[in-house]
Amino acid sequence: MLSKVAVIQHPPVLGNRAATIEKAISLINTAAQAGAKLIVLPEAFIPGYPTYIWRLRPGGDMGLSSEIHALMLKNAVNLEGQHLNPLKSIAKHH
Numbered sequence: 077m078l079s080k081v082a083v084i085q086h087p088p089v090l091g092n093r094a095a096t097i098e099k100a101i102s103l104i105n106t107a108a109q110a111g112a113k114l115i116v117l118p119e120a121f122i123p124g125y126p127t128y129i130w131r132l133r134p135g136g137d138m139g140l141s142s143e144i145h146a147l148m149l150k151n152a153v154n155l156e157g158q159h160l161n162p163l164k165s166i167a168k169h170h
Contacts, residue, residue, distance in 0.1 A: 104166055104167075122153050
């Protein structure tokens, strides 16, 4: 049995959990309408992969690093919470 797989390679709305989940729902809907039965999002899609970490200077950018880290932590997903309910709901429809 063959199934269509979609690998989504779109960036998230960095540091914005709600907007990223909305974007994920839109991307999932598009892939499902195209016939995908398995849909894969990028690693750390919510709140976004921290590529900034490779661009900050050790020591010199600690204030900025702390600020970004706090934003990412605030927008991280709590697996025991209800953050992913919109995604779970969309999965039930497809």
